Amino acid sequence: MSHSTVHGPRRTLLRKVLPTVVAAGIGAAGLVGCSGGGDSGGHDATADKAAAAGKAAGKSALSRDTEVKADDPGLKLKTTSGEFGTRAAATADFPTWGTRWVVHQSPDTNSPSVGMINRGAAGQDRVTADYQVDTGHKVCEDSACSTYMAHLTKPVNGFLSVVAVDIPQDSLPGVPVQNGGQPPKPPQTGGTRGEALRRAATWLTANGGTRVPYSQAKVWKDGYRQDCSGFVSMALGLKAPGTNTVGLAGSGITKPISLGELKPGDLLIDASGDNNTRHVVMFEKWNDAAHTSYTSYEQRGEFGTDHATRKYGLEPGSEYKPYRPLKFTD
Structure with missing residues (x-):
C-alpha cells in the first residue's frame, strides 16, 4: 500500500491502486435523446450529434501512482460575482493525483470518455473546475471516497471524479455545486x-x-x-x-x-x-x-x-x- 501525506490541518489520505476499473462507453442511442422541431413535425439535426458520436472513445483502464510534492501549494481559488454569487469560486485550480483517470462526457461514470488525466503528463498536473455535481454514486480508493464529479474546463473539458484530485476533502472546496451550492436531491418516487x-x-x-x-x-x-x-x-x-x-x-x-x-x-x-x-x-x-x-x-x-x-x-x-x-x- 502506498500513501501520500498532506501536511497542516489536512488529514492523511491512504490510497491504494484498485483493480481495473472500466470506463464504459454507452451507445449513442442510449446517451442522446432527440431533436426538436417546429409545429410542422420536422426535427432539426444538430452538429452536436456528430460530436457526441465522435466522443464515444474506447474503454480505458484506470491506474494510479501516488507521487506527491510536499510543497504543493494546493488550491488556487478565484472568487467572482457571477451566477453563484461571491460566496463561491467561478473557477478553481487543483493538483491532480495518479494516472489514466478518465474524463467523462457527463457526470456519469458510464458515459463515454472525452480524454484522460495523467499527473505525469505535460499540462495535466493541475485541473481547473468551474462547478461540481453530486452524482450520488460513490467512487472509492481505499480511504478516499467521493460522490462528486467536477466539471473541468482545463486541460480537458468534461467530468472527472473528485477522487482524482489531490485534496483531503470528498468535494472541491469553494467550487459551486450545481444550482448555487446545494447537492442534487435523489430521485423521488412521488411528486406533483x-x-x-x-x-x-x-x-x-x-x-x-x-x-x-x-x-x-x-x-x-x-x-x-x-x-x-x-x-x-x-x-x-x-x-x-x-x-x-x-x-x-x-x-x-x-x-x-x-x-x-x-x-x-x-x-x-x-x-x-x-x-x-x-x-x-x-x-x-x-x-x-x-x-x-x-x-x-x-x-x-x-x-x-x-x-x-x-x-x-x-x-x-x-x-x-x-x-x-x-x-x-x-
Missing part, C-alpha cells in the same frame, strides 16, 4: 404536476436570464443533458443526466393514456426512429375547448428551452402518443 411544471419553467431563464441552449452532447449545470429527454427528465426529477426518449415511454416511468386524459405535466412522446427524429414535450394546458392546440414545455433543436403552442399528436397518423408519468401523486 405543479412541481414538474415549475422545474420545467426554470430552464427558460437558467442561462443568465435566458433559455438553456440545446445540445445532445452537453449537460447543464444541474447535471442533466440539454436535449429534449434530458430536459423532461429534469422536470420529472429523474436521475441525472436523464433517460432518453424511448426510456421516458417505458413502463417503469410512464403509462399510455388517451389524448382526452391529458393533464398538466403529462407527456407527448414520439419514440419512433432514431435520435434525429424522436422528441418529447411536457403538456401544460389546452388552449381551447375544442382541443385544437395546447401549450407545452420542450427543449428543441437549434433553439433551446421553449414554452409555446403545439399540435404534436393531434394530427391524424401522428407518431406522438400521450403518456402519464407514474410518479405523480395528484
Whole structure:
C-alpha cells in the first residue's frame, strides 16, 4: 500500500491502486435523446450529434501512482460575482493525483470518455473546475471516497471524479455545486404536476436570464443533458443526466393514456426512429375547448428551452402518443 501525506490541518489520505476499473462507453442511442422541431413535425439535426458520436472513445483502464510534492501549494481559488454569487469560486485550480483517470462526457461514470488525466503528463498536473455535481454514486480508493464529479474546463473539458484530485476533502472546496451550492436531491418516487411544471419553467431563464441552449452532447449545470429527454427528465426529477426518449415511454416511468386524459405535466412522446427524429414535450394546458392546440414545455433543436403552442399528436397518423408519468401523486 502506498500513501501520500498532506501536511497542516489536512488529514492523511491512504490510497491504494484498485483493480481495473472500466470506463464504459454507452451507445449513442442510449446517451442522446432527440431533436426538436417546429409545429410542422420536422426535427432539426444538430452538429452536436456528430460530436457526441465522435466522443464515444474506447474503454480505458484506470491506474494510479501516488507521487506527491510536499510543497504543493494546493488550491488556487478565484472568487467572482457571477451566477453563484461571491460566496463561491467561478473557477478553481487543483493538483491532480495518479494516472489514466478518465474524463467523462457527463457526470456519469458510464458515459463515454472525452480524454484522460495523467499527473505525469505535460499540462495535466493541475485541473481547473468551474462547478461540481453530486452524482450520488460513490467512487472509492481505499480511504478516499467521493460522490462528486467536477466539471473541468482545463486541460480537458468534461467530468472527472473528485477522487482524482489531490485534496483531503470528498468535494472541491469553494467550487459551486450545481444550482448555487446545494447537492442534487435523489430521485423521488412521488411528486406533483405543479412541481414538474415549475422545474420545467426554470430552464427558460437558467442561462443568465435566458433559455438553456440545446445540445445532445452537453449537460447543464444541474447535471442533466440539454436535449429534449434530458430536459423532461429534469422536470420529472429523474436521475441525472436523464433517460432518453424511448426510456421516458417505458413502463417503469410512464403509462399510455388517451389524448382526452391529458393533464398538466403529462407527456407527448414520439419514440419512433432514431435520435434525429424522436422528441418529447411536457403538456401544460389546452388552449381551447375544442382541443385544437395546447401549450407545452420542450427543449428543441437549434433553439433551446421553449414554452409555446403545439399540435404534436393531434394530427391524424401522428407518431406522438400521450403518456402519464407514474410518479405523480395528484
